Structure formats: C-alpha cells, structure tokens
Amino acid sequence: MKVLATEYLRVDLEEEMWECDRCDHVLGPARENYKRFLLIHDRNPREVHHPLLDPERYRFCFSPDPEVCVIYEFYCPHCGLMMDVEYTVPGHAPLHDLELDIDSLKEKWCGATGVENDSTANTAAFRS
Amino acid sequence: MNTNLANPDTADEQALVDRFLSKNRAFLGPDPEIQRNHHVAPRTSREEEILSAGIDSNLYAEIRSGLRASLDETFKIAEMTVASPAAQCADMSTGYFTASGDLSLASTRGVAGFTVSLHYPIRFIRKYFETDETVGINEGDGFLLNDAHYGGIHSPDQHLFMPIFHDGVIVSWCVCAMHEGEIGARVPGGMGPMIESPWDEGLRGSPIKMVENYALKTDLVTFMQNSCREPQTMLADLKARLAACCRMERRGKEHIARYGVDSVVGFLRSNVEFMRDEGRRRIAELPDGTVRTQFYIDDTMREPALMKIMYCFTVKGDKVIVDLRGSSPELFNRPINSLLSTQVLGVAITLAHHIWPDMPCAQAIIDCFEFITDPGTIADCSNEVPVALCIQPMFKIMTAAELAFAKLYFGAPVKYGKTKAGWFNQPAAIIYGGVTQHQDSCGNMCGDLNGMAGGAKCDEDGEHSIAPCFGANVDIGESEEAEEQLPFIYAISKRIWPGNCGFGKFRGGAAYEYGLMRYGEQPFGFQTFTGGSYFPSTFGLFGGYACPTYGTVRVRGKNLFKVMKETPELFQASMASIMNDRLIEGAEYSSHSMAVAFELYPEGELFMTSQGGGGGYGDVLDRDPNLVIKDLEEGLIREETAMDLYGVVYDPDTYAIDDTATVERRKGILKGRLAKGVSWDEFMATRVKPEPPATVPFFGSWNNSEELYCGPFGKALPSALPPIILPDPKDVEIQQLKAKLASLEAPRN
Ligand SMILES: [Zn+2]
Numbered sequence: 001m002k003v004l005a006t007e008y009l010r011v012d013l014e015e016e017m018w019e020c021d022r023c024d025h026v027l028g029p030a031r032e033n034y035k036r037f038l039l040i041h042d043r044n045p046r047e048v049h050h051p052l053l054d055p056e057r058y059r060f061c062f063s064p065d066p067e068v069c070v071i072y073e074f075y076c077p078h079c080g081l082m083m084d085v086e087y088t089v090p091g092h093a094p095l096h097d098l099e100l101d102i103d104s105l106k107e108k109w110c111g112a113t114g115v116e117n118d119s120t121a122n123t124a125a126f127r128s
Numbered sequence: 129m130n131t132n133l134a135n136p137d138t139a140d141e142q143a144l145v146d147r148f149l150s151k152n153r154a155f156l157g158p159d160p161e162i163q164r165n166h167h168v169a170p171r172t173s174r175e176e177e178i179l180s181a182g183i184d185s186n187l188y189a190e191i192r193s194g195l196r197a198s199l200d201e202t203f204k205i206a207e208m209t210v211a212s213p214a215a216q217c218a219d220m221s222t223g224y225f226t227a228s229g230d231l232s233l234a235s236t237r238g239v240a241g242f243t244v245s246l247h248y249p250i251r252f253i254r255k256y257f258e259t260d261e262t263v264g265i266n267e268g269d270g271f272l273l274n275d276a277h278y279g280g281i282h283s284p285d286q287h288l289f290m291p292i293f294h295d296g297v298i299v300s301w302c303v304c305a306m307h308e309g310e311i312g313a314r315v316p317g318g319m320g321p322m323i324e325s326p327w328d329e330g331l332r333g334s335p336i337k338m339v340e341n342y343a344l345k346t347d348l349v350t351f352m353q354n355s356c357r358e359p360q361t362m363l364a365d366l367k368a369r370l371a372a373c374c375r376m377e378r379r380g381k382e383h384i385a386r387y388g389v390d391s392v393v394g395f396l397r398s399n400v401e402f403m404r405d406e407g408r409r410r411i412a413e414l415p416d417g418t419v420r421t422q423f424y425i426d427d428t429m430r431e432p433a434l435m436k437i438m439y440c441f442t443v444k445g446d447k448v449i450v451d452l453r454g455s456s457p458e459l460f461n462r463p464i465n466s467l468l469s470t471q472v473l474g475v476a477i478t479l480a481h482h483i484w485p486d487m488p489c490a491q492a493i494i495d496c497f498e499f500i501t502d503p504g505t506i507a508d509c510s511n512e513v514p515v516a517l518c519i520q521p522m523f524k525i526m527t528a529a530e531l532a533f534a535k536l537y538f539g540a541p542v543k544y545g546k547t548k549a550g551w552f553n554q555p556a557a558i559i560y561g562g563v564t565q566h567q568d569s570c571g572n573m574c575g576d577l578n579g580m581a582g583g584a585k586c587d588e589d590g591e592h593s594i595a596p597c598f599g600a601n602v603d604i605g606e607s608e609e610a611e612e613q614l615p616f617i618y619a620i621s622k623r624i625w626p627g628n629c630g631f632g633k634f635r636g637g638a639a640y641e642y643g644l645m646r647y648g649e650q651p652f653g654f655q656t657f658t659g660g661s662y663f664p665s666t667f668g669l670f671g672g673y674a675c676p677t678y679g680t681v682r683v684r685g686k687n688l689f690k691v692m693k694e695t696p697e698l699f700q701a702s703m704a705s706i707m708n709d710r711l712i713e714g715a716e717y718s719s720h721s722m723a724v725a726f727e728l729y730p731e732g733e734l735f736m737t738s739q740g741g742g743g744g745y746g747d748v749l750d751r752d753p754n755l756v757i758k759d760l761e762e763g764l765i766r767e768e769t770a771m772d773l774y775g776v777v778y779d780p781d782t783y784a785i786d787d788t789a790t791v792e793r794r795k796g797i798l799k800g801r802l803a804k805g806v807s808w809d810e811f812m813a814t815r816v817k818p819e820p821p822a823t824v825p826f827f828g829s830w831n832n833s834e835e836l837y838c839g840p841f842g843k844a845l846p847s848a849l850p851p852i853i854l855p856d857p858k859d860v861e862i863q864q865l866k867a868k869l870a871s872l873e874a875p876r877n
Contacts, residue, residue: 005539007586007633007670007746039805042815048773049664049676050627050766053707058719060679062627062738065662067823068426068434071673075805080798082671082747087664089424089434091817093831098535101416108415108541 003109005100008076008083009034013106025078033096038074038083040094045069045087066090156334158277158511162251166472166499168404168492169228169251171397178394179401191387191395192233195224198379199235202304202372207238209371211364212308213610217575218602220306222372224380224396225250227298231490232396239599240480240489241281242305245473247491248279250289250301253335263337267293270339270373272352272366274311275332276467277511282518283329284309284318288339288369292380294389300396302376304369309572312356313516316561316571320655321429321725323463323516331355338366342374357561357571403492410484411496412446414540419532422454423524425506426663428462429517429723431857433839434663434820435464436828437507437521439528443536450475451500452525456827457838457849458509463657465509466518468501474525477598482551483533484544502836502846505828517657523553526597527666530583534669549583549590549636549669549743551597554658554722556580556678556739558644561726562652565615574644575605576739579622581637584630584672584745589755590637592624593739615652619645619688619734620701626766631773632672632744633751638764641703643736645688646729654735656680658722662824665740672744679719680737681707686715687732703736748774749794753785827852 001013010019011030018027018034028037044066051061064087072086072094086095139147171179202222210216223234223243229250234240253271257263271289276282287305291298311318313330323329331352338348344366352366353359384392418440425435435456442449450471458465475497480489487493501508506521527550534547557577564570580597582590595602607618620643630636646652659665664674681703691712692699698711710717722737729735756774759765760783770776775797777789806814820826825839835843841850 003539006535007538011539036808038808039802040808040811040815041801041805042811045664048631048673050768052625052627052676052704053679053681053719057717058679058681058707060661060677060681060719060721062676062678064664064677067662068424068432068821069663073801073805074671075801077802077805077807080801082749082801084671085668085673087667087674088422089663089826090821091815092820093812093816095420095422097420099418099420100539104416105539108413 001109003105005098006083008081011100011102011105013102013109016102020076020078020081022081023076023079025076027076030100030102034098035074035084035094035096037077039077041073041075043071043073045071156256159252159255162248162255163277163279163467163469166469166491166494168230168400168495169226172228175226175393175397178390179398183394183398187387187391188395188398191383191392192399194383195233195379196236198376199223199233200237201379202375203235203237205375206304206306206368206372209364209368210306211361212306213572213575213605214307214309214577215365217578217605219578219599220304222376223303223305224376225301225303226396226400227300227393229254229301230400230492232399234489237601239602241473241477241598242285242287243303244476244489244491245279245281245469246287246289246303246305248469249273249287249335252278253289257335265291265298266340267291268340268342269337270370271335272338273333273335274308275334276470276515276518278334279469280305281470281473281522282319283331283516284311286333286365286369288366288373289335290339290373290377292377294381294384299384299389299393300380302373302380304372304376306365306369308362308365310356310358310361310570315559315655315726316357317559317573319463319516319657320559321463321657321723323514324461326512326514329514329516339370342370344370357569360568400490400492403488403490404495406487407479407493408446408496410544411443411448413542414443414536416443416445417536418442419535421528421531421667423528423665424663425456425464425520425524425659427659427661427721427723428459428464428854429657430462431854432662432721433825433827435506436826437524438828439525439532441529441532441536446496448497449500450497452505452507453500453502453846454829454832454836455502455505455507457836457852458504458506458513460513460851460853462854463514463516464520465506465513465515466521467515468499468508470515470518470522471507471525472499474522475529478526478529479533481598481600482530482545482548483537486544504849505836505846519555520659523555523597527551527553531667531669547586547669549630549632549672549745550666551583552580552639552666552675552740552742553597554660554665554740556658556722556737557656558735558737559655559657560614560616560652562615562728563650564613565648565650566613570614574610575603576642578602579604579640579739581629581639581740581742583742584632584634584636584668586745587634589634590629590742592637593622593639594637615648615650616644616646619643620703620736623702624763625704625738626763627676627769628738629741629764630666630668630673630675630744631748631765631769632668633746633748634672634744635751635759635764636668636672636675636742636744639739639741641736641738643703643734645734646731647689648731651728653726653728655726656722656724656737660740661721661723666743668743669745671747673748674743675741678722678738678740680722680724680735681717681719682736683712683734684716684718684729686712688712688734689732703738706736749797753787753790757783757785
C-alpha cells in the first residue's frame with residue numbers, strides 16, 4: 001500500500017521506501033530523512049522575490065537580504081519536481097522537517113486487521 | 129461587614145507578630161505553579177457529584193445555545209460601546225468559565241485567543257484573594273487584569289472578570305477581554321521598539337478589584353486614567369467591559385434559575401471535558417511522527433539580528449510534545465521575549481482556527497500537549513525581561529503549529545480541514561501617538577494590523593488581506609473613520625503591489641500597502657514593531673515559496689498637501705512610484721526596517737508600509753498558466769515572475785498564452801534544476817558551515833549545537849546563559865562616528 005506523505009512525496013508501506021508521486025522514482029528508505037535523496041540547490045532569494053524598491057538606492061527594498069537568507073530548493077533527482085523549499089541562514093544544514101513513524105503509519109492505514117483504507121479518498125474530499 | 133476593625137497599632141505585640149507571620153507575604157508575584165500549567169483543572173467535588181450522576185446531552189445542548197447567545201449579545205454590547213480602535217475592529221472576546229477557571233464557552237466573533245489564556249488569573253484570584261480579608265471575592269465584584277505575567281496575551285490587553293454566585297458560592301466566571309492599546313508605557317500603544325525593560329511597559333495590572341457592587345471604583349478608575357495617554361478611552365472601555373460582564377452574569381443567573389444550578393455547573397464542566405477528550409482523541413488518531421520548523425526573528429526591534437526559534441512537534445500516541453529547545457536566549461533589554469504561557473496560547477489558537485476549525489477555541493483542546501523548553505530563552509523567558517512584543521515569538525509558534533499539523537495530517541487517514549500554507553504572521557500595523565485634531569491625547573494602533581493575508585490551500589489560492597492569523601472574525605476598520613478621529617489621512621489606502629504573496633502551484637493571498645500622511649499642526653507621530661525586513665517571516669508548504677520581506681518608507685521634509693494642491697500630477701498613490709520616481713523636489717526619501725522607534729511627524733510628511741502576504745503551496749511549475757496570467761492582470765505578480773519563475777510564455781501585449789512554448793520553457797526549467805541541484809553529501813560538504821555567518825549577530829543553536837549562540841556574547845549551554853544586554857544602537861553609531869572623526873583629525877605623517 002502506498003500513502004501520500006506530502007503533496008509530492010509518497011511512502012510505499014510494504015517496501016518502506018520514499019517515492020516521487022510525479023514520476024514514481026524510488027528515492028530511498030522511508031525511515032531516513034527524505035531530503036538526503038533529493039537534489040539541493042541554494043538559491044539567492046532575490047531571484048524569487050524581486051525588489052519592489054530600487055535596491056541600489058534603498059537597503060529595505062521589500063526583498064530578502066541575501067546576506068542572511070538563502071532558499072534551499074529540493075528537487076526530485078529524476079524529474080526535477082520541486083518537493084520542498086526551505087528558507088534558512090546561509091551555511092545552515094537543511095532541516096529534517098518531516099520524520100514519520102513508519103510503523104505507526106502502517107498501523108493507522110492498515111490497522112490490526114491489515115485491511116487497507118483508501119489513501120486518496122480523504123485528501124480528495126478536501127480538494128473538492 | 130468587616131469584623132476586624134481593630135487598629136493593629138493598639139493590638140498586643142504577640143498577636144501582632146502572629147498576625148504578621150500568617151498574613152504577610154513579601155510579594156504576590158506571578159505563581160509558576162499556575163502560570164506553567166495549561167492543563168484542565170481536576171473536577172471539583174461538586175462537579176464530580178453532578179457529572180457522575182449522568183448527564184442529559186439534550187439539556188446541555190440547550191444550555192450551550194442559551195449561553196452562546198448571551199456571549200454573542202454581550203460581545204455586541206461591548207463592541208458597540210468601546211473606544212479602543214482595536215476592540216472596535218473586534219479584537220475582543222467574551223466567555224464563560226468554570227468555577228476553577230477553565231474556559232468553557234467563548235463568543236463566536238472576535239479573538240477567542242484572549243479568553244483562551246484567562247484560566248491563569250482566575251486561578252490566581254481564587255488562590256490568593258478569596259480568603260484574603262482585604263480583598264475577598266463577592267457578588268458584584270469585578271477584577272481587572274492587564275499584566276501578561278498573570279495571563280492573557282500581552283499587557284496592552286485588558287480583561288474584566290466577574291464571578292457568578294449561587295447561594296453564596298462561586299459557580300462560574302464571566303469575562304470580557306479586549307485589546308485596549310494605551311497603557312501608559314514608554315511608547316504609545318503599549319508596544320514598541322523602545323521598550324527596554326519591564327518598567328517601560330506601563331501599567332502592570334495584576335488582578336485588581338476594580339468593581340464592587342457592580343460599580344467601578346472611582347478612585348481606582350482615576351488612577352488608571354492618570355496612568356495612560358487616553359483617559360477617556362480607558363473610562364469608556366472599563367464601562368463597556370463592565371456592562372458586558374453585568375449582562376453575562378445576569379444571563380448566567382437566568383440560566384441557573386431556568387435549568388437549575390447543577391445543570392449549568394455540569395454543562396460548563398462537561399463542555400471543558402468534551403474539548404479536552406476530543407483533542408486527545410484526534411491526536412491519538414494521527415500517525416506518530418515529528419515535524420520540525422525553524423524561524424528567524426530578524427530584528428531585536430532596535431538592531432538587525434538572527435534570533436532562531438526552533439519548533440519540534442512530536443505526536444506519540446495520544447500526546448504531543450512541543451520541544452522549543454535550541455531557541456534564542458532571552459534579550460535583557462529588548463521587548464522581543466515571550467513567556468511560556470504565550471507560546472502555549474499560540475498553539476491553542478492555531479489548532480482551533482486552522483487545524484480543527486470545527487472545534488471550539490479553548491485551552492482544553494491542547495490538554496494533551498506538553499511543552500519542553502530551555503528556560504531563559506525567547507520562547508520561555510524569565511520575569512526580569514520585557515515582553516511587550518511577545519506576539520513576535522507567539523505568531524511564530526502559530527505558523528509552526530500550522531505547518532506541523534498540515535504535514536502530520538497530510539498522510540493521515542482522517543482530516544478535519546484543508547491543508548494550507550502559512551498565514552501571514554507579523555503585526556504589520558502602524559502605531560500612532562500624540563494629540564488629535566479634537567485636542568485629545570492618544571496612543572494606539574491602526575486596525576490594519578488585522579489585514580493579514582491567508583496562506584495558499586491545497587486546492588485554491590489564499591485570500592488577500594482577509595483576517596489576522598489569530599482570529600477569523602475581525603475587521604480592519606474604515607480609513608474614513610480613522611481620519612475623522614486622528615490627525616492623518618490614508619494617502620495610500622489598501623493598494624495591492626506585485627510580488628506580495630508566496631508563489632506556488634497555489635499562491636498565498638496578497639496584502640496591501642498603505643501610507644499615512646500627517647494632517648494638522650499638533651504633535652503627533654508614528655512607530656512600528658514588525659519583523660521580517662531581512663528574512664521572510666511566513667513560509668509556504670510543499671515547495672511553495674514564502675512571503676517576501678517588508679520595510680517602512682518615508683517622505684519627509686516637505687508638506688505633501690501643498691504638493692498635492694499645486695502639482696497634483698506629482699503625487700501617485702503608490703509606494704513604488706513615489707519612492708522609485710522621486711518626483712517631489714526637495715523631499716527626503718528613505719527606507720527603514722519594519723521596527724522603527726516612535727518619531728513625531730510634521731504636517732504633510734508621509735509614512736508608508738505594507739501588510740504581509742500568505743505562503744505559497746506546491747511547485748510553481750504546477751500552476752495553471754491561466755492563473756499566472758490572471759495574477760499578472762490583477763497586479764499580483766511581475767512580468768519576470770510570470771516568465772522566469774512560473775515559466776509561462778505569453779504575448780506581452782495581449783497576455784495570450786503560447787501553450788507549446790510554455791510546456792517547452794517549463795521542461796527547460798526542470799532540466800535546469802537537475803543540472804544545478806547537487807547531492808546531499810556534496811551539499812553538506814560544500815555549503816554547510818560549522819559557524820553562523822559573522823555579518824549579523826546570531827542567537828540560538830547552530831546546526832543542532834548544544835550550546836546556544838549569544839550574539840556578541842559568544843556561546844553557552846542553555847543552563848549557563850549570560851545576561852544579554854545590548855548597547856543602544858545610537859551609542860554604537862556615535863562611537864563609530866567618533867572613531868571616524870578621530871582618524872580624519874589625526875595628523876598625517
Ligand atoms: Zn520525480
């Protein structure tokens with residue numbers, strides 16, 4: 001059984017592997033930090049958030065200061081889908097943001113009886 | 129009758145000593161046993177007796193509806209009679225509590241966050257004042273509270289508590305709580321960058337019996353009025369709160385008369401227990417897991433800094449552990465610290481507003497949460513440091529909880545609300561103070577604080593400047609009303625600017641800029657106390673980007689009313705046009721952070737800033753190109769964003785999309801990602817540094833270091849933090865200028 005853990009990240013509960021929900025690429029063991037299996041790019045925040053005011057003239061131009069802020073973008077190594085972005089201080093290690101207890105996840109989805117729930121039904125209900 | 133009228137001066141010595149030892153405490157400061165416990169009180173023996181006999185849920189539902197109607201009625205009474213501008217925008221709440229102080233029911237409208245944290249003062253009043261013969265608790269009493277160390281959000285709020293008696297016994301409490309604003313602090317409005325010690329925070333109202341026999345005590349009211357800049361507002365709002373409490377008490381007694389006291393007491397308690405048990409049940413239903421979020425508060429309010437605030441939410445069985453360790457040490461002389469009770473409150477509000485929108489807002493819903501902190505940090509500060517801007521760290525835990533539960537619920541079999549990205553989380557309001565055109569002294573904040581934008585959802589865009597992160601049912605007020613009461617005009621009012629939202633598959637809501645122009649000759653000025661000028665304050669979700677950063681900008685040295693009259697074509701109601709084109713000759717244009725100290729502004733000078741956008745959801749390349757073009761047409765994004773970030777190819781004149789070229793451009797961007805992205809190992813080896821950057825003082829743990837960085841004071845273990853006393857930035861600048869001067873004056877060899 002496969003369960004969506006985020007918009008783009010899927011867990012195969014039998015194989016205990018992270019997968020890309022877009023291209024089905026198997027990323028790596030689900031008990032490890034999924035970010036270890038993605039490509040990472042450190043991006044200047046000014047490329048994303050263009051200054052509103054002239055940055056040559058004004059220190060506060062309504063765009064993040066690259067001296068203190070960097071965007072880490074995490075891509076699927078197979079299809080390039082951007083699975084997560086993290087705003088952090090330059091030089092800081094990426095944050096282990098999501099650590100699911102795989103045994104508990106199995107139990108909640110398959111229960112003691114092993115009967116599978118429909119993993120997409122509830123998410124779909126909240127998207128309509 | 130007071131039975132103890134003897135003058136102690138005439139008592140015998142031994143009696144005097146005995147009495148002194150039994151009655152006198154050096155100081156009834158905030159009680160950690162009360163303040164550090166957010167859990168529901170145990171049942172009283174009376175509650176136990178009533179509830180163990182069985183409950184009639186239909187009867188309780190009827191009582192709930194009746195009391196709810198009373199809360200909405202009294203909310204309206206207070207809202208229509210208050211003078212505080214925030215409360216006029218519904219920054220208030222009314223509520224019924226159990227006799228022990230647990231919130232059972234709050235008004236539908238307003239900011240339930242006020243009533244959520246008021247069990248602390250009720251417990252304090254009962255523990256220390258009930259048997260104190262100089263205070264006591266009697267029918268018709270009202271206690272006023274504003275000091276956040278005894279409960280509530282922050283000290284500019286004022287709350288009135290009234291006990292409800294039956295047969296001489298307290299059976300419930302009712303409360304009218306609101307943001308008052310002006311409390312006689314060092315700066316107008318009770319909040320501001322220049323608050324550097326607890327003694328700058330103005331009124332420190334521990335619970336005070338301000339009302340006896342349903343009437344305000346004139347001597348205490350006069351004292352309160354003398355202690356703040358807005359004596360008329362103070363009186364009007366004390367009366368509004370009292371009127372609300374009197375009506376709530378009357379309605380409570382009517383319910384007791386109609387349904388019997390046991391039914392009302394039983395209902396109040398069972399409602400609390402329902403919320404407690406339902407919260408626990410929902411947590412038990414979730415798969416176990418941990419979600420971590422870290423924020424950086426980028427301004428001490430006097431100088432730039434990077435103050436990490438670390439949030440780790442772990443669901444384990446039917447419990448949630450909220451671990452805040454690793455957060456920045458407290459700052460001794462900056463207002464940015466928060467009490468633990470403030471952090472707890474932030475989680476309760478978020479769960480009720482954003483995660484379980486079908487649940488009532490009360491602290492009971494997070495009874496199964498436990499908090500772990502390093503005491504002496506900005507997430508759990510001591511009583512010796514100022515907390516006037518505790519909403520900064522509080523708003524952070526709100527977004528942290530929002531994102532944590534969005535992630536924990538995404539993979540869960542059962543959900544209670546839509547998955548969405550972060551709601552804007554900064555108090556981006558202009559605070560004003562001075563003398564009005566009506567010759568009244570004043571100091572308060574603009575209702576624009578409530579104009580925060582919503583986060584993007586998993587299936588639709590976020591809403592523009594819709595409501596604050598802490599309350600769904602409040603208002604931003606009318607510009608025209610503010611202009612009638614205060615000596616400024618909204619020269620720019622509620623204008624959307626491009627780029628002010630988190631981009632993504634679904635974008636966050638956008639937020640507006642606004643500019644206040646001083647009108648009239650009287651002394652009057654502005655200040656702000658917002659973070660997020662260097663580092664974005666609010667994050668997106670699952671690949672969605674954050675909101676941008678913000679600033680405050682000014683046009684000074686020129687009366688712009690004169691410019692408007694003589695050369696109207698030179699004045700454009702747009703921050704970007706005004707600042708980038710600089711058409712007004714002789715004016716001084718400058719930009720500053722979102723935390724600027726109070727300054728007076730003469731007539732015709734302009735102070736501008738912006739509300740903040742919501743976080744984005746999902747990969748930008750997943751956004752429907754038609755929605756990207758709609759964003760362009762609506763002025764929400766720039767052309768570069770549409771083309772380079774969203775990868776949409778279109779005719780710049782007609783905005784007609786070239787579908788084939790768009791597919792190709794997006795493929796190209798995906799390829800580019802694969803080319804520039806590096807592996808985890810390479811990233812860790814080449815990008816990650818053992819120390820934080822030296823450019824800006826850093827506070828908190830770095831890469832999970834056990835020691836906390838203390839800015840200019842090195843680093844230390846959480847148990848041995850040094851007092852962090854920062855120099856006045858003006859002194860620092862003077863020293864730098866003196867050194868520069870000395871080097872220029874030095875004889876050249
Ligand atoms: Zn993929």
